[in-house]
Amino acid sequence: MGKTFIIWIITLIFLLFMSAGISEEQMRIDFLNVGKADAALITTDQYTIVIDTGTDSQGKTLVRELQNQGRESVDLLIITHYDKDHVGGADELIRNISVNQIYTPAYSSSSKQTLQFFEAVEEFNIPCDHLVENRSITLGSMKLMLDVANESDYGPDEENDFSLVTSLFFGDCSFLFAGDAENPRLGELLFEGISHHDVLKVPHHGQAEKLSAAFFDAVSPQHAVITSSDKKTEDASVVKFLENAGVHVWLTREGTITCLCDGKEVVFTQKAK
Numbered sequence: 701m702g703k704t705f706i707i708w709i710i711t712l713i714f715l716l717f718m719s720a721g722i723s724e725e726q727m728r729i730d731f732l733n734v735g736k737a738d739a740a741l742i743t744t745d746q747y748t749i750v751i752d753t754g755t756d757s758q759g760k761t762l763v764r765e766l767q768n769q770g771r772e773s774v775d776l777l778i779i780t781h782y783d784k785d786h787v788g789g790a791d792e793l794i795r796n797i798s799v800n801q802i803y804t805p806a807y808s809s810s811s812k813q814t815l816q817f818f819e820a821v822e823e824f825n826i827p828c829d830h831l832v833e834n835r836s837i838t839l840g841s842m843k844l845m846l847d848v849a850n851e852s853d854y855g856p857d858e859e860n861d862f863s864l865v866t867s868l869f870f871g872d873c874s875f876l877f878a879g880d881a882e883n884p885r886l887g888e889l890l891f892e893g894i895s896h897h898d899v900l901k902v903p904h905h906g907q908a909e910k911l912s913a914a915f916f917d918a919v920s921p922q923h924a925v926i927t928s929s930d931k932k933t934e935d936a937s938v939v940k941f942l943e944n945a946g947v948h949v950w951l952t953r954e955g956t957i958t959c960l961c962d963g964k965e966v967v968f969t970q971k972a973k
Contacts, residue, residue, distance in 0.1 A: 724962050725841055727870045729899075731925045731950070731957040732765060733973055734758035736905050736932040737785035740877065741765060742868070747839040750793065751778045751866060751877050752786040756813060759789025763796045773798040775839060778846070779817070780863045780879035782809035791820040799826050803846060805862045806830040831864065841963070843869040850888045860904060861885040867897065871963020876919055878903035886911040894918050898966060899959060902926045902942075906934025913941055920945070923959070923968060927952045 730741040734754035739762050742749040748771045753762055766774070777799050779787050793799065794817075802821065821828050829835075837844040847865040854861040863879025876897035881889065882904055890911065900919050906926035909915075916924075924947050928934040934951065942949050948968070950957045955973040959966050 727961045729959040733952045733956045735929040738927050747775045749776045753789035755788035759792025777802045779804045782814040784813040788813045790817040794820040802828040806832045807862045873898050873961050875899040877901040880904040883909045886915045896920045899923045906938045908935040908937050923948045925950045929953050
């Protein structure tokens with residue numbers, strides 16, 4: 701009896717030791733402090749995703765963050781649209797970090813930053829899909845759904861409404877990256893039945909739209925990230941609405957925001973600027 705008990709104890713200790721050595725996979729999202737611009741870095745042990753790249757001058761910030769995290773390549777680069785505060789740093793990224801695949805919306809732009817981006821894409825011969833229909837992607841434990849704009853013309857100076865909108869799922873947790881979607885695009889998402897996501901990257905740097913309240917209600921996030929700057933701040937009405945709904949609002953202008961997710965819950969921290 702005594703010998704059996706000792707064997708049982710040894711077995712239990714061994715099992716506890718083995719289970720302690722097994723760490724659950726984590727996903728990390730860094731919403732970089734790049735001013736009134738978007739640059740999000742999404743990583744797991746195996747994969748690296750970048751959604752937007754900030755401005756020309758902030759491309760180096762994105763590259764430096766990737767290098768600091770020991771990331772030698774980007775599996776997937778998503779450019780939500782061709783405004784300079786989203787595509788501006790893409791050529792800097794491509795010239796310094798290996799990029800395997802790119803997705804963009806299917807509209808044309810002749811801006812300086814866009815031309816520089818496509819020159820780099822061509823120079824490094826990177827596969828680049830201009831999406832005309834929704835696309836589902838799986839990278840390890842991450843599942844992404846890229847939602848494309850429904851219209852081919854939103855009028856002059858309305859590139860924001862061509863934004864690719866990305867839903868990211870990791871375990872039981874969900875994240876929505878809404879680009880710079882304005883009223884027409886928000887209407888499309890509501891019509892399509894956009895639903896709850898735990899974390900929302902607030903569209904268009906926290907600028908208020910007529911459909912903002914309905915959109916926020918539909919997404920009903922626990923956390924909301926707004927990419928703004930001290931010179932170009934978010935609308936106070938947007939922050940107030942979200943906070944009144946019990947949402948924790950994070951502002952990149954107060955420092956880079958990091959979200960860790962184990963597939964069951966999310967934990968946010970912020971690095972003071």
